[in-house]
Amino acid sequence: MKAVFITGHGGNEVVQVKERSLLARASGQVRVRMQAATLNQVDLYMRNSGAGITHRLPQIMGLDGAGIIEECDANDPLLRPGQAVVIHPGIACGRCEFCQRGDGVLCTRIQFLGEHCDGTFARTIQVPATQVFPKPEHLNWAEAAALGVNHLTAWRMLFTKARLQAWDTVLIFGIGGGVSLAALQLAQAIGARVIVTSREDSKLERARALGAAHGINSQSQDVAKEVLKLTDGRGVDVVFENVGEAVWSAALKSLVRGGRLVTCGATSGDHPSADLRRIFIRQLQIFGSTLGTLGEFHDLLGFVERMGIRPIIDSSYPLEEIHAALSRLESGAHFGKVALEMEGKTVK
Ligand SMILES: [Zn+2]
Secondary structure, eight states: OEEEEEOSSSSGGGEEEEEOOOOOOOTTEEEEEEEEEEOOHHHHHHHHTOTTSOOOSSEEOOSOOEEEEEEOOTTOSSOOTTOEEEEOOEEOOSOSHHHHTTOGGGOTTOEEBTTTBOOSSBSEEEEEGGGEEEOOTTSOHHHHHHIIIIIHHHHIIIIIISOOOTTOEEEESSBTBHHHHHHHHHHHHTTOEEEEEESOHHHHHHHHHTTOSEEEETTTSOHHHHHHHHTTTOOEEEEEEOOOHHHHHHHHHTEEEEEEEEEOOOTTOSOOOOOHHHHHHTTOEEEEOOSOOHHHHHHHHHHHHHHTOOOOEEEEEEGGGHHHHHHHHHHTOOSSEEEEETTSOOOO
16 A cells, blocks of 8 residues: 655655555444545645654655545444545544533544544545545545545634624635635635735735635735725724734734634744734634534535535645645645645646
C-alpha cells in the first residue's frame, strides 16, 4: 500500500512516498480505498515542525479524503463495501465531558488524522466507522474530499459560532484559500451579503464571479474604511478570518456594534494588539473555532447536497507528485483546493 510519509521535519525532502503493508482491520473500523484527498495548511505545518502536536515519525500525512469502502463489519447498520464515503478527520474519545455534551471537537483526547495519527494521503486507510459519511452524489472525489476540513471548519465558524443570518453582511479575509472560499460559498448559499479581501485583484475578480458582492484589495486599500463605505458607515455583522495579526486591527474596526468575529487561524502571527476598549465599548464578540463535530458534518453534507455546492479545486496531482502539490499550496498562488488523486490520475 503506497502512502505519503513525513519522515522528519523540514522542507519537501522529509516527505516521501513509500510502501507499507496493510494492517488487519479491527472490529468497528472500516477500510477505505482512497480516491482523493486535498491539502491543508496544517499539512505544511506538520512537515515543517509539527510542534505542540504529539506524533510519531514516520507518519502518513493528510486530514481529509474520500473513497470507497473495501471492508467493514458485516453487521454494521449503515455501511457496506462498495459505498462511496467522505472522511471526518477528528477521532474523539466519546467519553470525556465535551464528548458527552455532544461537542466532540473539544475532546481532550481527540486524534486528528495526519496530525496525531496516520492520515489520508494513502491508497488505503482504516478509520473508526463513526468517521465515514455517505459522499454527496453530485461531487467528484476531490470536491468531496475538500468538505472534511475546509467546509466543515467554515460551517462551524459561520453558523454554530457566529450565527450568520441571511440578512447579515459578512467580511471574509484572504479569499483564495480553501476555508475562506468555503465560507464564501456557504454564506452566499443562505443569502448573506459577502465582502471579500485579497492582495490580488485577480482573486477578487474570481470571488465576485462566485457571488461575492464586493472585493477589497488589502494591499492598496484601507480595508476598514472601504467596509464602512460599503455599509453606509455601519460595519459588517460578522468577520471571518484566519490570517491573524496582519488583519486583526482592520477586522475589529470593520465590525458593527455588537458584531461577531470568528477566527480559525493565525498564519501572519498570533499576538495582535487586543484593542480591549473597542471590544467592550462596542460589545464585540470574538469566537475561536477549529474543525467541527460529527453532527455538524452531517448537517453540512445535507446542506451541500441540497444547495448543489461544489468546492473549488485549484489543481490535482497524482499521489507520487506530492512535492509539487505541497509547493503549489506553499506558493499561495492557488485559488481553491490543491488535490491529490490516489489512483494516479491528474485532472489539471
Ligand atoms: Zn472526548
